[in-house]
Amino acid sequence: MRDLANALGIEAASIYSHIKSKEEILQRVCFKMAQEFFEAIDAAEATERSATDRLKRAIAAHVQVLTQNTEAAAVFLHEWRHLSEPMHSTYLSLRDKYEARFREIIRSGISNGEFTVPDEKFAALTILSGLNWTHTWYKPNGKMTPAEIADNLTEMLLNGLSTKKQALQDTYSHLNTP
Amino acid sequence: MRDLANALGIEAASIYSHIKSKEEILQRVCFKMAQEFFEAIDAAEATERSATDRLKRAIAAHVQVLTQNTEAAAVFLHEWRHLSEPMHSTYLSLRDKYEARFREIIRSGISNGEFTVPDEKFAALTILSGLNWTHTWYKPNGKMTPAEIADNLTEMLLNGLSTKKQALQDTYSHLNTP
DNA sequence: CCTACCGATCGGTAGG
DNA sequence: CCTACCGATCGGTAGG
Numbered sequence: 001m002r003d004l005a006n007a008l009g010i011e012a013a014s015i016y017s018h019i020k021s022k023e024e025i026l027q028r029v030c031f032k033m034a035q036e037f038f039e040a041i042d043a044a045e046a047t048e049r050s051a052t053d054r055l056k057r058a059i060a061a062h063v064q065v066l067t068q069n070t071e072a073a074a075v076f077l078h079e080w081r082h083l084s085e086p087m088h089s090t091y092l093s094l095r096d097k098y099e100a101r102f103r104e105i106i107r108s109g110i111s112n113g114e115f116t117v118p119d120e121k122f123a124a125l126t127i128l129s130g131l132n133w134t135h136t137w138y139k140p141n142g143k144m145t146p147a148e149i150a151d152n153l154t155e156m157l158l159n160g161l162s163t164k165k166q167a168l169q170d171t172y173s174h175l176n177t178p
Numbered sequence: 179m180r181d182l183a184n185a186l187g188i189e190a191a192s193i194y195s196h197i198k199s200k201e202e203i204l205q206r207v208c209f210k211m212a213q214e215f216f217e218a219i220d221a222a223e224a225t226e227r228s229a230t231d232r233l234k235r236a237i238a239a240h241v242q243v244l245t246q247n248t249e250a251a252a253v254f255l256h257e258w259r260h261l262s263e264p265m266h267s268t269y270l271s272l273r274d275k276y277e278a279r280f281r282e283i284i285r286s287g288i289s290n291g292e293f294t295v296p297d298e299k300f301a302a303l304t305i306l307s308g309l310n311w312t313h314t315w316y317k318p319n320g321k322m323t324p325a326e327i328a329d330n331l332t333e334m335l336l337n338g339l340s341t342k343k344q345a346l347q348d349t350y351s352h353l354n355t356p
Numbered sequence: 357c358c359t360a361c362c363g364a365t366c367g368g369t370a371g372g
Numbered sequence: 373c374c375t376a377c378c379g380a381t382c383g384g385t386a387g388g
Binding site for chain 3 (some may be wrong): 376381384387
């Protein structure tokens with residue numbers, strides 16, 4: 001709190017005329033970020049499209065929020081542990097609701113044949129963890145824009161590393177020789 | 179330190195007859211884990227095989243170390259930030275060496291056509307971040323063993339979610355009709 | 357490994 | 373928003 005006061009150019013005690021406690025700052029950051037993530041995915045899912053397309057847009061929306069303010073993102077992703085009850089439980093249930101949005105996209109992609117995946121819960125977790133690492137290395141002046149990062153992430157998570165197209169084209173290539 | 183002493187059944191001051199400082203504990207955990215990760219990947223890469231196979235084994239080895247002791251893994255992944263110099267720099271260079279092992283596998287897979295990926299550095303980062311999330315939810319008595327987790331992770335990261343085989347088989351299926 | 361401490365720092369309050 | 377302060381807790385030491 002002394003550091004914060006210093007950065008603001010006021011005395012430490014004066015902070016408490018603006019907020020009730022140190023934890024209030026944590027709460028505000030965590031729930032403001034949660035709100036931003038929900039607004040972003042709402043916009044991403046607004047139009048009716050294929051699961052692949054909805055997932056692409058959800059990934060781009062998530063990366064956009066993450067990179068907008070990497071410090072707030074770090075608080076949202078790590079410091080929520082220090083929330084006291086009942087905020088702690090509220091946070092957890094919001095996070096699960098958000099993850100469920102990704103699970104739902106994956107589930108619909110499985111049922112219509114767009115996706116093949118062993119476990120939708122596991123898949124959602126792996127996707128989100130891949131996205132969430134971004135905040136640790138993203139630099140606003142780096143060579144990749146948030147949109148480019150999202151494109152690369154989408155490419156990796158949807159298609160994987162394996163050159164499957166190539167392998168399958170090889171498999172079928174004898175059929176194509178004139 | 180008081181909590182630690184309590185758990186050990188001794189007085190707080192007595193801890194200091196075993197260690198020099200609180201930070202020494204952090205150092206020991208961080209560098210012991212680093213050593214374990216290197217030993218695991220050394221074993222995984224010992225035999226000459228395809229890049230796909232080496233990556234599979236490296237993933238399994240990494241997940242094995244992560245799940246062996248999730249609390250130490252959490253310290254290794256997050257608390258290293260509090261290391262003071264020169265340990266902080268040493269840690270960072272070890273981590274980069276480790277990541278380079280994954281980049282090297284990916285690079286060799288690209289050059290022999292096993293992998294197709296836009297950026298090997300980006301790919302290595304995304305793989306590792308997908309793996310490193312495991313420590314937050316893994317439970318020794320859960321339904322997935324470390325080996326099963328590794329298999330699922332490998333499947334997702336190598337092949338992605340998209341049902342590409344199916345899509346390509348559809349593309350070529352007219353060629354197969356008798 | 358313990359008793360007896362210490363200086364520094366922490367989040368926060370009273371009263372203006 | 374400030375001055376003046378407080379009780380609690382922190383990592384750690386001296387000396388046995």
